[in-house]
Amino acid sequence: MTETLRIEALGAQGDGVAKTVAGPVYIPFALPGETVKAQVSGQRGTLVEVEEASEQRAEPPCRHFGACGGCAVQHLDLQAYAEWKRGKVDRALQSRGLEAEVAPLVTCPPASRRRLAFTARAMGQRVLLGFNAMQSHRIVDVEECPVSDPHVVAALPDLRRLAGLLAATPKSFRLMVTATRPGLDIAAEGAGRLHEKRRQQAVAFALAKGYARLSLDGEVLVEREKPTVLHGEVPVNLPPGGFLQAVAAAEEAMVGLVAAHLNGARHVADLFAGSGTFALWLAGGMRVHAVEGDAAALAALEAARTTPGLKPVTTERRDLFHRPLTAKELNTFDGIVFDPPRAGAEDQCRRIARSTVRRVAAVSCNPGTLARDLAILIEGGYRLTRVVPIDQFLWSPHVEVVALLEGPGKRG
Incomplete structure (x- = not known):
């Protein structure tokens, strides 16, 4: 049924939160301070009308906003x-009883995201x-994306044609697109098994469009040039579909914080090192031991x-979840x-908490698991x-989030 509600807060996923006698109701696209009409079912609501708009309401820059679930x-x-984003981190720390001043958000500009995971599907013609x-699993066909690197946006029509050549299944599949120095690196996953003729067509299309590489389920179909990115001043050849920080400026900000904290160290460990995001930057001034479980990422670093x-x-292939x-x-x-990945580094932090390492930099894409890991380190004396x-x-x-810690050093 349709109800008139007052929005009290902005939830963790960006929904407006209204308090009712039946409990909180979460309404996408509503903002704190607004009075709205919403179609309510249980704890979810669908925005019907904004009766009283917030001063914080802005005009969305993308024509797909509201339909597309990316933003x-x-x-x-x-x-x-x-x-709001700073507050998410603050609340995660408070939930673990941790008191710390959370710095203002280091922002990133539009048109800066270099790595995107598109969903594709062939539906007849x-x-x-x-x-x-x-x-929802419904795909919103996009014509623009204001968060994305302009090279990716300009390639959208051609990427759609390429997806059609790769689609050997009626099901949806993933197309990971990364803007690298020599061109786009495209990794398809779950597109089905290609017949030889379609494979040749896809390869010819990729070459004609100047893509750096095209791979399918980890197999390189064609590589015109090694898809390289810079970690600092060091060129790294990414493995197909390999992890990369989504925005170069964000990576630089994270590395800058970590490097300043570890400045003066002679020998550091980079755990969950990937292809060397931190290790190769830090190696400009100190010895680094990089530990990573993924063989392809480690090979790129090596x-x-x-x-x-x-x-x-130095490098070591090791599953830090099972053998910290x-x-x-x-x-x-x-x-x-x-x-670490979103699951965090709980077991590894328990070992760090018993060590004599003086300086630790924790980087995370999940404030919740980071707060848990920080609580372990702080209980251990950090x-x-x-x-x-x-x-x-x-x-x-x-x-x-980047969190910096200092340890007690020598333990009794």
Whole structure:
């Protein structure tokens, strides 16, 4: 039924939250301070009309906003948006009883995201390429994307044609597109098994459009030139579909915070090192031991570590979730940076908490698991000195965080 509601807060996913006698109701695209009409079912509401608009309401820059589920809060002005993301980090820390001043959000500009995961699907003669609608598997076919690198946006019509050549299944599949120095790196997953003729057509199309590489389920179909990105001044050849920080400026901000914290260290460990986001930057001034479980990412790092001018970078392939470094192993380092997946680094932090490492930099894309991990370190004697939220998923609920800690050193 339709109800008139007063929006009291902005929820963690960007929904407006109204308090009712039956409990909170979450209404996408509504803002705090607004009076709205909404179609309510249980705890969810669909916005029908804004009767009294918030001063924080802004004009969304994208024609697809509201249908496309890629962005949640384009309708929120940037100052309020930055405070909302900062508040997410603050609340995560408070939920674990941690007191720390959270710095203002390090923002990222539009048109800066270099890595995007599109969803594609062939439907007869029509090919959809875009993002899923909010809380749905329905694909919103996009013609623009204001968060994306302009090279990716300009290529959308051709990427849609390529998706049609790759589609050997009626089901939806993923097309990961990364803007690299020599051109777009395109990795398709779940598109089905290509017949030879379609494979040749896809390869010819990729070459004609100047793409750096085209791969399908990890198999390289064609590579015109190695898809390279820079970690600092070090060129790295990415593996197909490999992880990369989504925005180069955000990566630089994170590395800058970590490098300043570890400045003066002689030998540091980079845990969950990936293809060397932190290791290769840090190796400009200190020895680094990089630990990573993914073989392809580690191979990319190992190939790049021979770049002239770097301090020695040693590597170790190791699943840190099942076999974290022990306190004894960690004690050989005077600094640590770790950047785990969303699940965090709980077991590894328990070992760090028992070590003598003086400086630790924790990087996370999940404030909740980061707060849990920080609580473990603080209980072990570490002191939280700085917390900085960093935006690289513009207008989405996601936020990166860099937390810096100092340890007690020698333990009795």
